[in-house]
Amino acid sequence: MMEFISRKHDCRSFSLSAENKTGEKGKGGMATEGYTSFNSGELGQGWKVDPFLNVPAESVVTLADIKGQGAVRHIWMTSGSDARDLILRFYWDGSKNPSVEVPMGDFFAAANYRDEHRQVSSLAVCVNAKCALNCYWEMPYRTGCRITVENLSPDDQMLAYQIDCEEKEVGEDALYFHAQFRRVNPVPYKEVYTIIDNLKGRGQYVGTYMFWASRATGWWGEGEIKFYIDGDTDFPTICGTGTEDYFCGAWGFYKGPEKYEYFCTPYTGFDANTMDQETDCQKHFNLYRWHIQDPVYFNEDLRVTIQDLGWTPKSGKYLPLQDDLSSVAYWYSDNLNDEFPELPDREHLRII
Numbered sequence: 275m276m277e278f279i280s281r282k283h284d285c286r287s288f289s290l291s292a293e294n295k296t297g298e299k300g301k302g303g304m305a306t307e308g309y310t311s312f313n314s315g316e317l318g319q320g321w322k323v324d325p326f327l328n329v330p331a332e333s334v335v336t337l338a339d340i341k342g343q344g345a346v347r348h349i350w351m352t353s354g355s356d357a358r359d360l361i362l363r364f365y366w367d368g369s370k371n372p373s374v375e376v377p378m379g380d381f382f383a384a385a386n387y388r389d390e391h392r393q394v395s396s397l398a399v400c401v402n403a404k405c406a407l408n409c410y411w412e413m414p415y416r417t418g419c420r421i422t423v424e425n426l427s428p429d430d431q432m433l434a435y436q437i438d439c440e441e442k443e444v445g446e447d448a449l450y451f452h453a454q455f456r457r458v459n460p461v462p463y464k465e466v467y468t469i470i471d472n473l474k475g476r477g478q479y480v481g482t483y484m485f486w487a488s489r490a491t492g493w494w495g496e497g498e499i500k501f502y503i504d505g506d507t508d509f510p511t512i513c514g515t516g517t518e519d520y521f522c523g524a525w526g527f528y529k530g531p532e533k534y535e536y537f538c539t540p541y542t543g544f545d546a547n548t549m550d551q552e553t554d555c556q557k558h559f560n561l562y563r564w565h566i567q568d569p570v571y572f573n574e575d576l577r578v579t580i581q582d583l584g585w586t587p588k589s590g591k592y593l594p595l596q597d598d599l600s601s602v603a604y605w606y607s608d609n610l611n612d613e614f615p616e617l618p619d620r621e622h623l624r625i626i
Contacts, residue, residue, distance in 0.1 A: 477607030478569035487598035497581025
């Protein structure tokens with residue numbers, strides 16, 4: 275990477291924000307009225323007059339509508355909204371279907387970032403103090419890019435954002451970025467949780483984020499993740515050895531009695547809130563795994579599942595669980611026609 279940034283490139287850098295909604299050259303910071311007109315006072319134009327965007331209640335606002343070739347290289351966002359009230363959608367090259375459709379917090383591997391903020395320091399996303407959401411996935415487009423945000427709540431929401439882009443020639447082998455959200459609450463008894471299915475085309479799977487709300491009083495992460503690649507039916511080509519193993523931990527993330535060993539690394543991470551002492555139940559767990567060095571390639575189709583599985587404490591046998599599971603799957607492919615399942619409504623997205 276350091277070698278890359280020392281070379282000449284035929285690119286133009288620009289960004290979209292409340293201070294320059296179109297990303298036009300020399301058009302930033304021109305507002306004379308806005309969110310902070312009072313604060314800027316006599317300083318006036320050019321002195322942080324309108325750094326925030328108002329997203330009206332139960333409405334959709336366009337954050338970016340870019341024409342031409344290029345790529346999104348970085349996104350920064352923050353909001354005072356409740357978890358999952360804001361939905362991000364990305365559209366590439368005029369596609370009617372979104373290639374990204376994810377609640378804002380989940381997209382940045384921080385589903386409940388307002389109530390249970392944790393630092394995330396990874397290559398793909400960073401969550402910094404205080405509730406600053408950052409994404410570094412490269413997202414190329416050939417004829418245009420459109421990004422929207424939907425406010426599901428009955429109240430207006432403030433959003434601060436910056437979308438950093440490059441105008442450049444995109445190679446023929448460049449693939450389109452995708453991210454899809456799912457939630458099942460609860461997972462039906464003895465059924466597997468599907469992270470992604472029915473993907474068509476050619477590409478590579480590059481990451482998984484899970485927000486795991488456990489109802490178990492004991493260990494909850496015994497389940498195997500399975501990748502069904504290019505026509506696999508009953509049995510997968512890639513089968514993991516356990517939930518904590520897939521997220522690059524081991525032995526139940528165990529540190530000691532009722533304690534976990536949290537970690538946050540460039541490619542993987544895990545954290546949890548404290549146990550509920552009244553019910554002896556563990557509540558919310560954040561887990562991410564970026565396949566940046568080990569992408570899962572597919573040439574025709576892909577399906578990914580994980581088992582919701584724990585232990586029966588006294589017998590030592592496996593115990594199928596019925597937890598509240600949410601996930602975001604991240605992948606690149608040459609297909610813009612994948613159909614996403616319908617996103618749950620606001621009530622069924624709510625974190626309990």
